[in-house]
Amino acid sequence: MDPKRTTRATPSRMAMRRRGRDKGPGRAPSLADRPRRGSYRIRWTLAGPRSGFWLDYRVARIALVHDIAGVARIQAQLLREAGHEVDQIPLSELGASLSWPAKALAIPLRVAAYVPAIGKLKSNRYDIVHIHWLSQGIVGLLLGRPFFAQAHGSDLHVNMRNPLVRRVTLSVIEKARTVFYVTPDLPAYAPGFDQKFSYLPNPIEIDDQAEPPPMKVARALIFTRLAPVKGVDRIFPAADRLRGIVELTALEWGPLANEYAQRYGRLVRFVPPVPHGEVGALLSQFDVVIGQMSAGSLGLSELEAMAAGRPVITGIDWSLYPKDPPPVIAAADADGIVAAIEKLRHDEGELARLSRDGREWVRRNHGFERHLQLLEAAYFGPGASS
Structure with a gap:
């Protein structure tokens, strides 16, 4: 797609998804118009004197498991605004603040505390399961179905130095459909998985009403x-x-x-x-x-x-x-x-x-628009986001 055309179209598309009430033959489908969750991609044409190109779309039910630094919260917001159904599923952090070896002793208790979340993931027919923090990816292993994982930093560069957690981390990387990473230095800590990793920069909100730049350094x-x-x-x-x-x-x-x-x-x-x-x-x-x-x-x-x-x-x-x-x-x-x-x-x-x-x-x-584009493309394929 022409980059210039994409830039012009994206805000309108997002706005139409949020409102779902535009008139005319080119309006975006409302949730009632769209297929039920988990259905396949549909297409519509944006009306207007210069439009006529197609936009791919898929309504999906998505589970975002755990959260790190509010990233999953922002992803949930963006995906909901894009028309998807999203559940945020928290995980127990029992023993997370402990130091080794006490943390190792708490692992069985923490895994047991994950059982309700795993049960919810199994009982709901989610199209996408996206788990934040590679250690928590054990939920994906126990779930026994395809999942996405997201690495945030020390869950790679610290985990890979610990023999016990390293094995779990490598299993999560091997079994995940895709492993997102948020900073470009992270793949170097798990060599050999270049085809599995996908760069997903952290989403950052940018206030259009920014403070004026500093005039000196005090x-x-x-x-x-x-x-x-x-x-x-x-x-x-x-x-x-x-x-x-x-x-x-x-x-x-x-x-x-x-x-x-x-x-x-x-x-x-x-x-x-x-x-x-x-x-x-x-x-x-x-x-x-x-x-x-x-x-x-x-x-x-x-x-x-x-x-x-x-x-x-x-x-x-x-x-x-x-x-x-x-x-x-x-x-x-x-x-x-x-x-x-x-x-x-x-x-x-x-x-x-x-x-x-x-x-x-x-x-x-x-930016939020860029993050949503990358996320939908990873979930549904390159043609899924404008």
């Missing part, structure tokens, strides 16, 4: 979980050198939060994490955001900051983004962070460029 936010896997040991050594240049704030969040608050409390203001709905308001208080330093890819924190129009300094592996490099400032350690802030301090033009280009990059790669 306040910086360390916007990442305080954990070794985030490379925070490369970030906080910059705090002493940044004192007097910027006011530095960090989230008191993660396994190292108490230790870092005690060690750097005189240099960094620590604030509690906020609910997702308040993230935009939090980010608007800062001129620049410092993200994680070790993964090489952009996580939810960095993406949320870019969507809010905040320039981002982060550890980035450019080879992971060969087609569309993200407009961020690369830094690998404290020296890089200090140099980036010094460079940006009074460069109003660069701050404005990073703010504008960052939002547009997120819209292209992580």
Whole structure:
């Protein structure tokens, strides 16, 4: 399909699906007009002087199992707006906060707690079962029917280092129809499954009424979980050198939060994490955001900051983004962070460029419309989404 035509058509299609009340021969079918759940693809033509092309559609009943960082909640919203029937099925997190080996001892209890969810999945004739977090993919193995799995990060790079969980994780990858991954670094942790993995970037909401770009750098936010896997040991050594240049704030969040608050409390203001709905308001208080330093890819924190129009300094592996490099400032350690802030301090033009280009990059790669297109194409085939 012509990319320009797709761009024009998509909002109208989404709007018609939501309303279902457009008049004329080209209206989108209402739920009453469409086939029952699980039925096959139907087609209609968009009316209009320049239309006449076809759009494929399928009404499906979809189960989204478990949720990570609200991603399944957003997917449910998008799929419902597209006309599908969606059930969100939570799973017990019994023992999830324990450390090894106590966590291993809790595994049988947790699997037993999954039985009601498995029963619901078996008793309802879902067309699509989509399970978030590879460890929870054991539900798909016990279900005994095709399923999709979605990897979010440590369920790959941590699981694959643990002999017990590694075996379960590999079984889930082998049995799943498709394994979605949310950041481009993840497939490297499970080599040999290139044909099974499918890139599904995290969906990010972009507020059209964004805050204006910063004009200088006076306040910086360390916007990442305080954990070794985030490379925070490369970030906080910059705090002493940044004192007097910027006011530095960090989230008191993660396994190292108490230790870092005690060690750097005189240099960094620590604030509690906020609910997702308040993230935009939090980010608007800062001129620049410092993200994680070790993964090489952009996580939810960095993406949320870019969507809010905040320039981002982060550890980035450019080879992971060969087609569309993200407009961020690369830094690998404290020296890089200090140099980036010094460079940006009074460069109003660069701050404005990073703010504008960052939002547009997120819209292209992580916007809701794009996410729905990728999701429907994976579920039903490439022709299923415009």
